[in-house]
Amino acid sequence: MARPFKPKVLTANRLIEGDVVYYAANGEWVSAHENAMFIEDEAEANDLLAQANAQSYLLVGPYLADAVLERGKPVPTHFREAFRTRGPSNYDHGKQAEA
Amino acid sequence: MYSYSQFDKDFVQTRVDQFRAQVERRIDGSLTEEEFRPLRLMNGLYLQLHAYMLRVAIPYGTLNSAKMRQLAMIADKFDKGYGHFTTRQNIQYNWPKLNEVPDILQALADVEMHAIQTSGNCVRNVTADHFAGAAADEIEDPRPTAELLRQWSTDHPEFAFLGRKFKIAITGSPNDRAVTKAHDIGLRMVRNDAGEPGFEVIVGGGLGRTPMIGKVLREFLPREDLLPYVESILQVYNILGRRDNKYKARIKITVHENGIERIRELVEERFVLQRAAFGEFNHALFNDIEAAFAPPPYISASTDAFDAAKSSDPAFRSFVDTNLSAHKNDEYAIVSISIKKQGDTPGDATSEQMRVMADLAEKFGHDELRISHEQNVILPHVHKSHLHEVYKTLQAVGLGTANIGLISDIIACPGMDYCALATARSIPVAQEIATRFDELKLEHEIGALKIKISGCINACGHHHVGHIGILGLDRAGVENYQITLGGDGTETAAIGERAGPGFSADELLPAIERLIYGYLEIRADEHETFLQTYQRLGAEPFKAALYPETKIAAE
Ligand code: HEM
Numbered sequence A: 001m002a003r004p005f006k007p008k009v010l011t012a013n014r015l016i017e018g019d020v021v022y023y024a025a026n027g028e029w030v031s032a033h034e035n036a037m038f039i040e041d042e043a044e045a046n047d048l049l050a051q052a053n054a055q056s057y058l059l060v061g062p063y064l065a066d067a068v069l070e071r072g073k074p075v076p077t078h079f080r081e082a083f084r085t086r087g088p089s090n091y092d093h094g095k096q097a098e099a
Numbered sequence B: 001m002y003s004y005s006q007f008d009k010d011f012v013q014t015r016v017d018q019f020r021a022q023v024e025r026r027i028d029g030s031l032t033e034e035e036f037r038p039l040r041l042m043n044g045l046y047l048q049l050h051a052y053m054l055r056v057a058i059p060y061g062t063l064n065s066a067k068m069r070q071l072a073m074i075a076d077k078f079d080k081g082y083g084h085f086t087t088r089q090n091i092q093y094n095w096p097k098l099n100e101v102p103d104i105l106q107a108l109a110d111v112e113m114h115a116i117q118t119s120g121n122c123v124r125n126v127t128a129d130h131f132a133g134a135a136a137d138e139i140e141d142p143r144p145t146a147e148l149l150r151q152w153s154t155d156h157p158e159f160a161f162l163g164r165k166f167k168i169a170i171t172g173s174p175n176d177r178a179v180t181k182a183h184d185i186g187l188r189m190v191r192n193d194a195g196e197p198g199f200e201v202i203v204g205g206g207l208g209r210t211p212m213i214g215k216v217l218r219e220f221l222p223r224e225d226l227l228p229y230v231e232s233i234l235q236v237y238n239i240l241g242r243r244d245n246k247y248k249a250r251i252k253i254t255v256h257e258n259g260i261e262r263i264r265e266l267v268e269e270r271f272v273l274q275r276a277a278f279g280e281f282n283h284a285l286f287n288d289i290e291a292a293f294a295p296p297p298y299i300s301a302s303t304d305a306f307d308a309a310k311s312s313d314p315a316f317r318s319f320v321d322t323n324l325s326a327h328k329n330d331e332y333a334i335v336s337i338s339i340k341k342q343g344d345t346p347g348d349a350t351s352e353q354m355r356v357m358a359d360l361a362e363k364f365g366h367d368e369l370r371i372s373h374e375q376n377v378i379l380p381h382v383h384k385s386h387l388h389e390v391y392k393t394l395q396a397v398g399l400g401t402a403n404i405g406l407i408s409d410i411i412a413c414p415g416m417d418y419c420a421l422a423t424a425r426s427i428p429v430a431q432e433i434a435t436r437f438d439e440l441k442l443e444h445e446i447g448a449l450k451i452k453i454s455g456c457i458n459a460c461g462h463h464h465v466g467h468i469g470i471l472g473l474d475r476a477g478v479e480n481y482q483i484t485l486g487g488d489g490t491e492t493a494a495i496g497e498r499a500g501p502g503f504s505a506d507e508l509l510p511a512i513e514r515l516i517y518g519y520l521e522i523r524a525d526e527h528e529t530f531l532q533t534y535q536r537l538g539a540e541p542f543k544a545a546l547y548p549e550t551k552i553a554a555e
């Protein structure tokens, strides 16, 4: 039996800057994880990923990452994804700097 | 310092121009990422977690003040004001933008530097003893040979698509500071019975997921035979090496699966042909290269001021005790500048620090600098009369830390703070350990101790050859750290032994503390190093210190 689908966010790095971005429900690529679209349907997730793969002039390496909803906002489940929302822990050189 | 020939210049410039065009085509959409990726990797450009990363080669770890200043300029103009020195004598920039990378490569080319062959399945940047040309124990400077290898391997068409990456390290000293036994090929200079220098050729060493100590392929190889011999090794590997499984593709596996005798047979067979094909050794070319690495014009002066400063300035004395090494000229010393200030990121230097080191090299160091595989910077030739001033200048910019070879002189790979392959972080672990033992004021009492940390099984942080090795893993979605003990990266190379179950990030520092206190209790006297105690007593007492509960349970 197929495993139940775990909800996802769609993420990638921007082609020029390399910044981590997330796909938002309005079709934009945004930098805050909490503004990412929370994708609960597997077919939709795969469609969106295919579309992202076609946007290779904008993005590098799109993929789907596990997420859960907390207080209505998507939150990463794995520490790697959590680090990607922030930036490195040794300097405020990533997104922390913008916060 | 070796200067580019017209050929070198043209080659590097062509590559910069090519890459500029490739980046343009990537950005305008004519190249997909799939098409572009191998091209960018050939030029040292990776995509990491938060940004791109550009890896710049520092061939055999040698550079001068002009190059160091350019690295600082690049850090300021194109990055966030710093660079990361690595175990492979590279510098990595963590925040370049794709459209600016061609300009960075141009800035590098302007000072005869590049990022070519710092990635991909080719012969990588050749690394060398960072004390080359200065060390008191050296037979001969290995860098002319390293440069010869660089010229031979750069853009070598036959070896541009090997089964896997290929790393060569070289040392001219019996004390191996270049970890030659953990490289695909390690070259150790030795003398034959007639007293002539040549190389012991070691093959099949490597770390990563299957760590192996290299085996001696040839006990003595005359220098004249080096290129045909190395080419023969590469040819045998290129044909025999596995391409079906990336994890079994390094030459260490080829040697392991076929046996060193078989490899030796095949290499020697090829070598007969290759030597004939190469023809006479080009002495004129080699002499020209050698001249570029001639010893600097040493000065001679009184060293009284040095002795006086040593007795009047205790901080300087401590620096002298830990950060200086014996130079072949008695009046000189080799200065290791620690890029490991407790609490800072191992290997990261700011642009200001780079400029200060460049100035010192120019003023007091015969314009030479080195990058060590231990992620420190070396001033290889400093007259003793200048040491106090050098120290004070370093001290003023946070570079005066007296901890070379001590517990806080930790090698740490970028780990999950930067690296896309990481399974856990390594930098914060290094920061915590260094800070803690500095607070305890125990560093000097503990003495020589090498801690090396990798953020995944690829072992970029050399953890297998750390006296204490730490490997960061992902255990069911939580960072977990495995400890290995008794590793050694020198001429007596050994792979560390796994101590037991891993520790969570919170448990790790207390575990390291128990381990160190355990060692201090059982060492024969204060001169017996951690590694010596380990070699004398074996792993058991160290495991008992790490896992006290199991000991109690067993009683
Ligand atoms: C984007 C960052 C990096 C990536 C993707 C990367 C990738 C890898 C991989 C895949 C291996 C295993 C190769 C094998 O076993 O066949 C490896 C090994 C190694 N890397 Fe890295 N690495 C990175 C950064 C670094 C850094 C920062 C250093 C220096 C501090 C470094 C030095 C080494 C060394 C010394 C080894 C082990 C020796 C060997 O080749 O067996 N790497 N790296």
Ligand code: SF4
Residues within 6 Å of the ligand: B413, B414, B415, B416, B419, B420, B421, B422, B423, B454, B455, B456, B457, B458, B459, B460, B461
């Ligand atoms: S050891 Fe792993 S985490 Fe560390 S730099 Fe290498 S690939 Fe990245």
